[in-house]
Amino acid sequence: MCNGLAVNWRAFFYVYKTRIQKTLAYRFDVYGNIIWQCIVMFATAYFWKALYTGYDTVKGVQVEDMMTYTIVSSMMSLFFITFVEQRVIQSVEKGTVATDMLKPIPLFGIYFFEDLGYTTSLIVQNVIPIFIIGSIFIGVPVPHSTFMLLLFIPSVIMAYMINWLFAACFSTWAFTAINMNPMVQVKKHLIRLLSGCIIPMWFFPEWLSDILNVLPFVYIYQLPLDIYIGKYEMGILLQKMGIQALWLLVLWCLFVYLQKRVTKHVLVQGG
Amino acid sequence: MLWEKYKSTMKITVNEKCSSAYRKSDHMIQVKNLKKNYVIAKKEKGLGGAIKSLVKSEKQTIEAVKDISFQIAKGEIVAFLGPNGAGKSTTVKMMSGILTPTSGKIFINGKEPYQNRKEVVKDLGVVFGQRTQLNWDLRLGESFELLRHVYQIDKETYEQNLQVMDNILGISEIIDIPVRQLSLGQRMRGDLVAAMLHSPSVLFLDEPTIGLDVDGKYAIRKFIKEINRVKGTTVILTTHDLGDVQELCKRLIIINHGTIIEDGPLEELVERIAPYKDLVVEFYDEEAVEHPKAQLHKQKGNVAKYRFQKADITAAQLIQEISEKKSIKDVAIEEVTIDDIIRIAYHRE
């Protein structure tokens, strides 16, 4: 990145654009995604409703906020999909890293813009449908206030980046360990569990949520969701966003380091 | 900030040093004492071995490239030959900045590929016959378009380059086919175009004619010749098809077990390994004549085979002298084939 070459945005934009076109053209896994996420969303919503019978608020959160939490978190899970691990695993297994490295642009730059293109098409194909379905059958997920909505957007963008960088760092493992497909699955579900995607932090025992608060995962789902439903005061939320930005920086540095190291020790399978 | 500045000035001085060294020698490609070891985990057999390797895996080192040095001038076409597993592809991968050498140095146009990968590959075209650099998900044309953006080629130059290459390789008829549906030969043509779109001054071809039919090979050889003639592109080509070598390369480098065993013009190698020719003569009866400068190598019925050193006598002279002694029905001259020569070269230690 700091080698005197200007970042080639036009190439990245082209990667981004073609990825969107391709995804919109072949609408293969679109319905599967929506159906699966709908099941998860409804199950979670009914679980919370059952839990709330006889109570107005639990841990200072009303049942309506809990419903909003569920819908928005479902939307986010559809949006935070990364393919970088698959991409790296495949190019290492098949030895196509070789041809990826022949291009005069950063290796992971292509992977990132492919993912971003995919995400963008997912907004149209998955996120909006799930929003509509959730709004009709569960209730419109109204943000706490317009200001919170404005705060939610940068926080979600940072969350996206944290999620992606984490995946990218994780994927560099594929350069040394050969079969890491199972680990990718474990990682994916662990993140969902530990990030407040399914169960919010405030339902965890205090010692556990204290630990989780030091880790980067809560800044992927929990924080943007806290902002959306206005769980905390402004001051606390801003402070947390500061920590989120800090994590972003840390992961970025880690990513740059790992990427450098890994491209020096690339192994190419096959002649 | 200061550190960044410092680093960048450092880089410039280093680069200048390299490029001035390069200018002095005027070689497009310089390889010095290049070495590459692959370290692989040694797998033991059975369950016990699998458990043992979890705790502590034994490492095994494969010396793929041992100590290679050569220089290639601008505009040369050089064949890189050697038996399977000799280390050709490994060398090409190091020269294209994909693998980092264990030791030794490579300069392409004065720059070291494993240190400035992105800089070097900008002026480099590479084709690995075994795999494609085209994007599987895209149509061939879209794949080119992506490369146009990656290499920042302006539209006009791009169209022009494409036009020129289309004339030789007939790309326009397959440009709208998705890459995954291309046949091997079509894909290879696409890959060649992809490697040359940005008009690099150096082209590495690792088995570019593998699995192609006669027409495919012909087109690709013609293409290589043409870009070398018109653009002065320096080409290194690894192949097992010696027709490629005869057609294209003045110079060949033979490598075996990771070391160079031959480096020079093809004719010189032929001269050295096979300084002789065979003359097959058919007489009217079974009695062959003797000649002081030719050895009667084989005889069967009316047909005799003489082996003579090219330095001693010409074929015409020999035919004339023999026919003066005895009347000849038919003659044929047999030269050692290039396949034989290369095979002899491979097996000589």
Ligand SMILES: Nc1ncnc2c1ncn2[C@@H]1O[C@H](COP(=O)(O)OP(=O)(O)OP(=O)(O)O)[C@@H](O)[C@H]1O
């Ligand atoms: N990724 C790898 N890991 C371990 N060893 C490797 C790897 N790639 C190549 N080798 C070994 O390095 C040596 C040289 O391989 P290389 O691919 O350079 O040969 P080559 O000359 O291109 O052969 P061919 O003509 O068959 O393509 C071989 O012994 C091979 O087994």
Ligand SMILES: [Mg+2]
């Ligand atoms: Mg090879």
